[in-house]
Amino acid sequence: MTDLMDEWRSFLVRWSQEWADAQDPDAPASERHVRDEEPVRTRWLGSPPASEERIRALEKRLGHRLPPSYRTFLAVSDGWRHAGGFVWLLAGTDAVRRHEDAAGLAEYFPADPDDDPTPEDVLLAGMWERALQLDVESDAVYVLLDPGDVDDAGEWAVYCYASWRASPPERYASFGAFMEAMYREFHSLQVSRSKSAGTEFVNATTRALDASVEAARLDALGGRYERASASLAEAIAYGRPRASGLRDQIRRLLGETYLVSFDGLTADPLYAPEFLAVLAAEDVWHHQDRPSSARHLGGASDEVREAADEILRQVGDGTFRHTAEGPFGRAVEEARELARWGDGDSAWRILRAALPDWRPIGPEHLAPVGLCADPLLGPLITPERGRELLATPRAGQRGDTPAPAADLDPPGLAWLAEGHPGNFLTSYRFVLVESVEPAELPGRIGAPGDAVLNAPTTLWDSRTRFPGNGTVTWED
Template identity: 55%
Template sequence: MTENAAFDWRTFLLRWSGEWADSLRDGDVRGADDEAARQARWLGFPPASEERIAAMERRLGRRMPPSYRSFLAVSDGWRHAGGFVWLLAGTGEARWHANESQLAEMFEEYLDEDADAEELREADLWRRGLQLDVRSDATYVLLDPDDMDEDGEWAVYSWSSWLAESPRRYANFLTFMRDRFREFHSLAAHRSGGEPEFANDTTRELDTRVEGARLGALRGDWSQAVRELDEAGTYGRPRAAGLGDQIRRLLGRGSALTFAGLVTDPRYASDLLPVLVADHAAQSHRDDSTLAFHLRGADDTLVSLAYATLEQVRGGTYRYAAAGPFGEAVGRARELARWGDTDQAWRTLTNALPSWEPLGPDHLVPLGWLADPLLAPLLTPERGLELLSTPRGGRTGEPPEPTAGLDPGGLAWLADPHPGDNHTSYRFVLVEGVGPEELPGRLGDGNDTTLDEPLTLWEARRRLWRDRRESSSYDDRPLMAVGRAGAGWSFAFDGTPAHFDPRRFVSPAATASAGTRAVVVWSDLAARHGKPSFHLSVARDGTEEYAFTYADGAIRRTGDIPRALAPDRHLAAPGAEAERPLLDAVAEYFGVHLPRHALRNGRLHTCTTRSWTRPPEDGETYVVIRMG
């Protein structure tokens, strides 16, 4: 006997019947049969004898699958199989559908010439299936004799004409009935009017499991918690979805998580509303109607807060804040991320996470930081798992292994093409002993020495062309990202420089080095136009100490170049293969690095520098483009 055939149908069906009877309100009973079922606390019928089941099988010409057979031996049919099947067939009503609905033709119309075997078999279901629905709300339930497992179980398919989806498959009849029991619970739990209260043995058991899942999640056992919450959610338990969405958001599951009403609860809005708004901003493309839908039931104050937060998120000005020691760590993490040290920013957050306190009993994990333009880029799928696995909220447990940092250190990573973009030309300035906030004054032209708000690389490029009304072939003033380049160094970086022209190039190293030391690197060794180039210049106290430029197949040197940086050591076979050792040499000699994750995925302050090219000389031609 299979496990499904041995299932205790009577206990299961008695519970279902009793909970259905207790859930009814005045006016819910459809007729005399329902009233009789309510009084008897039994949705079923008398059991079918073995002789009656055998007669049915002779009539249909097939032996019935084990789980349906064992069900019939307890109840010969069933009323209210969920919310949309009002009568399910017993031995007398089950019949071959034989395309009575003519749905086979409709599903076949959807097939194209590339339809696979599964799609063809699905369309033919309406000709071969055994129909179990007797009365329903335009819902069909068919047992499929051609979809049979090793235990002789037939798959069940359910389809409703008012749902825009393919027939839903269940492995067997028992699986289908369990799902109908869950549907009954979910509909009863979500109905309006709440009298009598929908509470019974099943809801109490599930709510106990939800609370256990909540405590487990705070201890770091998120995987077991999400399984329990997902199961309780299918029954419509009111806390399950809101708690589960918090876990799912960090797992990267789902694109429209709403936190199931928690976002409009004043206790949780400060943490959950910003991430809901940020996700909306990322997906809405300025259509804000869905945001109002997710805020239904909220008061005017909260709705106003949501739209104000939306403007901050779209403008990149939202700032996440939290209370207590964790909130203090958030401030430190933002400052680290602001200048590119995203790995240390993440460690700062996770080290403080055990001190984080929930805002209420349905709060599992801090999420508002995912709306912060500086903190949100810290998240990766691996880091989401680390955060969820860290005990917090006063709970203890085994802390997880820290995830690996995202920045490889050094400079050699610059030789690797950006994913999806083979362009590897770049330039940067390193200045020793000054903070990145001082770089605009050292690199600007006197008219523009401001530090702009943090931007992504894409936003910086768009801003550059949006704000620039005039460009010249002799004017090369890049918008550069700035940050920290290691102990005692700051950087300014441009990942999409103009074409390197050694005849007109002017290194900014000398002007940037007043009272300190500055390094300039411009690399296009992997040039797609076939003319690789590389430049290094080092200046101290306003004077260039040494430099070399490789261009047009030749090396030009000035000053006493340290042996570690000597171009002859690295450019004997010039080209892209020389780039990585050159970058390694610069990184090791000066003790610097650039933050890959912040430059590629995060947001950094920017500044516009003076031109990296000299003005035109007499007789030289140039082009000026003005935009209205």
């Protein structure tokens, strides 16, 4: 118990001091709340510890022994101010109360057996009646401690709900996990506020996190992308700069495109040609009439915007070509020529062999992500090959070389019957012709007399020139 109390005390003291240091001592009185005067002065967001007698009296009133993390918290601080950015006061022993669906939300989270609810649905539906309410002052945020959702350690889950978030209640495994999340939220919001105000938010925690981001960058270049991704995810939760832009590169090569934005790198003249093209290619892939990628140019200079227009045009009409310097750049050109003639597996082997020679264009660059935007090479980068790429040491880093990903194209024509990986078509019309001039072929297969063959198409064209956009028809 003493060790747990020491951990809580150390955590809460650090949080309090960082919060106090982040307050503007010159802010006008109209912008300061009376609740903040004491914690700024004392550098402590909590209250005096609750005695064992007070905690037992609360448990007797509620009819429950409190879960370990909340009980220990009360023994260190009987309440808390500024839990994150939207809960201004958390209850101590004198303010904890049963919620008893005071918010009237139970009807919106029913668990009717006729609807075949999951165990999670049943828990959530009953939570509103039985939970303890911990929020005292907040921005319409409910913090509910649920005695019906208990783990093997005796911890109760915390549910946090705000109607303005337009999402279901956020579940935390324990009160301790909730407070850690609110500490991360404080950091993330403070980073945004400091950036808007033109100030810096720097302390021992931010310095350690920034060091972890740099270590993650080196891990990623050394092929240890899973460890790098985990470290970057932690830094993102704290709002640290660089982390999102780096992790998005890992996610995109793994085939994850949801909410990938590269976090401002698209507006940087050094990185825009690489990352803006990838976002634009995703737009084309999904047949968006107006590229959403253009929205990622906030803060870009006129020069970058002019270059971006050209990048978007090239991606849109299929003429974009990914380029790179040095030996890897030469491998890209060789691979493109092979891919142009349909030998995608050989093209990938050329790229794979040259990966150790790849060099970043700057310190925020982890891998040749721009390959994904190339109309000939992009279709080669499957999630499996993206994983292989990420696991290959690059940019002079050392590490183990991963096992090769399997080829995509089996020998012969078996893929026509089995369905080529990634192809959304389920049937084919396949015609073999011998000793017929191309100009004669349309007439031989029943097309009108003036019909001519289209120019040869690439895989990129076949997937992006979708019927309905006015450029092709199913007959083509």
